[in-house]
Amino acid sequence: MGYKETLLSPIKIGNKECKNRFFAQPMECVDSDAEGNPTDLTYQRYENLYKGGFGLVDLEAITVTNESRARKTQLEIMPRNEKALANFIKKLKEVNPDTLIVFQLTHSGEISEPDFSRRVCVKPTYGLGGDILTEEEVDHIMDQFVLASKIAESVGADGIDMKLCHGYLGSQIIRPYNDRDWKYGGSWENRSRWAYDLMERIKKNVSKDFLIGSKMSMWEGYPGGFGSAGPDSPLMDMTEPIDLIKGLEERGASYFVESLGNVHAAMNYMECLKDGSELSYLHIYFADLMKKALKPETVVIGSHFSPFRGKKNKLLSIDPEKSGIFPMGARCIEDGMMDMIGLGRQSFADPFTPAKLAEGREDEIHYCTMCMNCEELMIRQQPVGCVTYNKPYTQRFVECRKQFGKVNELHT
Numbered sequence: 315m316g317y318k319e320t321l322l323s324p325i326k327i328g329n330k331e332c333k334n335r336f337f338a339q340p341m342e343c344v345d346s347d348a349e350g351n352p353t354d355l356t357y358q359r360y361e362n363l364y365k366g367g368f369g370l371v372d373l374e375a376i377t378v379t380n381e382s383r384a385r386k387t388q389l390e391i392m393p394r395n396e397k398a399l400a401n402f403i404k405k406l407k408e409v410n411p412d413t414l415i416v417f418q419l420t421h422s423g424e425i426s427e428p429d430f431s432r433r434v435c436v437k438p439t440y441g442l443g444g445d446i447l448t449e450e451e452v453d454h455i456m457d458q459f460v461l462a463s464k465i466a467e468s469v470g471a472d473g474i475d476m477k478l479c480h481g482y483l484g485s486q487i488i489r490p491y492n493d494r495d496w497k498y499g500g501s502w503e504n505r506s507r508w509a510y511d512l513m514e515r516i517k518k519n520v521s522k523d524f525l526i527g528s529k530m531s532m533w534e535g536y537p538g539g540f541g542s543a544g545p546d547s548p549l550m551d552m553t554e555p556i557d558l559i560k561g562l563e564e565r566g567a568s569y570f571v572e573s574l575g576n577v578h579a580a581m582n583y584m585e586c587l588k589d590g591s592e593l594s595y596l597h598i599y600f601a602d603l604m605k606k607a608l609k610p611e612t613v614v615i616g617s618h619f620s621p622f623r624g625k626k627n628k629l630l631s632i633d634p635e636k637s638g639i640f641p642m643g644a645r646c647i648e649d650g651m652m653d654m655i656g657l658g659r660q661s662f663a664d665p666f667t668p669a670k671l672a673e674g675r676e677d678e679i680h681y682c683t684m685c686m687n688c689e690e691l692m693i694r695q696q697p698v699g700c701v702t703y704n705k706p707y708t709q710r711f712v713e714c715r716k717q718f719g720k721v722n723e724l725h726t
C-alpha cells in the first residue's frame with residue numbers, strides 16, 4: 315500500500331468512525347473573547363482544519379476555570395460558554411460532517427499567569443511556585459472537569475481529551491515530584507487517583523459513545539517529572555506511565571496522544587526548535603511503547619511530525635523520499651507503532667495538508683519552517699497563527715517584535 319492509501323484509510327475510535335489518520339493537534343491560539351468564547355478568528359482556524367479534511371481535531375487547551383489560566387484570552391468551558399460553543403460546533407459540522415472533534419480540557423495550575431489569574435500548585439516547583447492547593451480545592455477542580463465534559467457533550471463535541479501533558483495541572487499531580495503526603499500526592503496510588511477518579515466520573519456523566527482519551531507527556535524530561543524514577547531523580551522510568559495508560563484504558567479511554575516534555579522545564583522535547591528535528595524519533599519510540607502496552611483497538615496517536623516536513627528537512631542520512639511527513643507517518647502506522655499521526659505546527663503552516671494529499675496536490679503544500687514565531691506570539695499573549703505563510707500573523711509578529719522585542723528563551 316502507498317502512503318496515501320495508508321494515511322487516508324479510516325479507523326474506528328471507540329464506537330466512532332474516523333475518516334482518515336490525520337489528527338490536528340491541540341494548538342492554543344489566544345484568540346477568545348473576554349468571556350473565553352470563540353471569536354471569528356477562532357472559527358476561521360477551525361473552519362480551515364475542517365475544510366482541510368482532518369479526521370480528528372483536538373480543540374486547543376480549553377480551561378475549565380477562569381480563575382487560574384495560562385492565557386489571557388484562552389478558550390473557556392463553563393456554563394456561560396455553552397451557547398457560543400454549541401453554535402461554534404454546529405457551524406463546523408455544517409462545513410464537514412465527517413471530521414470528529416474532541417475538546418482538550420485543562421487547568422493550568424502552576425503554569426497559570428499571575429498577572430491576570432491565580433497561580434496554584436500541588437507542591438512549589440523551583441522557578442514557578444503558587445498557592446498550594448488543598449484536597450477540597452482539587453476535588454472542586456475535578457467537579458469542574460466533569461461539568462466541562464458534560465458541556466462538551468451537550469454542545470456537540472465527539473469527546474474530550476483529559477490533558478495530562480506538558481506540565482499543566484494533570485501532569486503536576488501525577489508526577490513523582492508531588493511527594494507531599496495528601497489524598498493526591500506521595501504514593502503512586504495517591505497520585506494516579508486524580509486521573510483514575512476523574513476518568514471514572516466523566517465516564518458516568520456522558521453517554522457511552524462519547525470519546526474519552528488523553529494526551530500525555532509519557533516523560534516530562536526533567537528530574538521528578540512524570541516518567542522519572544523518583545521525586546528528584548533524573549533517571550527515566552516508564553513503570554508509572556505504562557501503568558497509567560493501562561489503568562485509563564481499563565476505565566474506558568479509547569485513545570491516547572503521545573507527547574513528551576514540559577513547557578517550563580523541557581520544551582524541546584514537546585516541540586523542538588529548528589535544530590532538533592531528530593527528536594521526532596524519540597516520539598516514535600514512545601508511541602510504539604504505548605501501542606504495545608495497550609489493547610489493539612485502543613488508538614494511539616503519534617506526535618511531533620512537523621519536523622519531517624516535505625522532502626526538504628533537517629534529517630540527515632536517510633533518503634528524502636522516505637523522511638517526509640507522509641512516508642514516515644505511513645511507515646509508523648503500517649509497522650504498528652501508532653494508528654494516527656498528529657500535526658501541530660504543520661496544521662498552522664497548511665491546514666489543508668490532508669485534503670491536498672487526497673487531491674493529488676502534494677506539491678502545493680506549505681511545510682512548517684520550524685521558525686517558532688507562532689510560539690513567540692503565544693508567549694506574548696497575542697492571537698497565534700502561522701507567521702510564515704499567513705500574512706495577518708506576519709504583520710502581527712512584526713508589530714509584536716517592535717513593541718516587546720525578541721523573546722530570549724522560548725519558555726512560558
Ligand SMILES: Cc1cc2nc3c(=O)[nH]c(=O)nc-3n(C[C@H](O)[C@H](O)[C@H](O)COP(=O)(O)O)c2cc1C
Binds near residue numbers: 573
Ligand atoms: C503555538 C502552540 C500552541 C500549542 N498549544 C497546545 C495545546 O493547547 N495543547 C497541547 O497539548 N499542545 C499544544 N502545543 C503542542 C503541540 O500540540 C504539539 O504537541 C507540538 O507542537 C509537537 O507537534 P508538531 O511537531 O507537529 O508541532 C502547542 C504548540 C504550539 C507551537
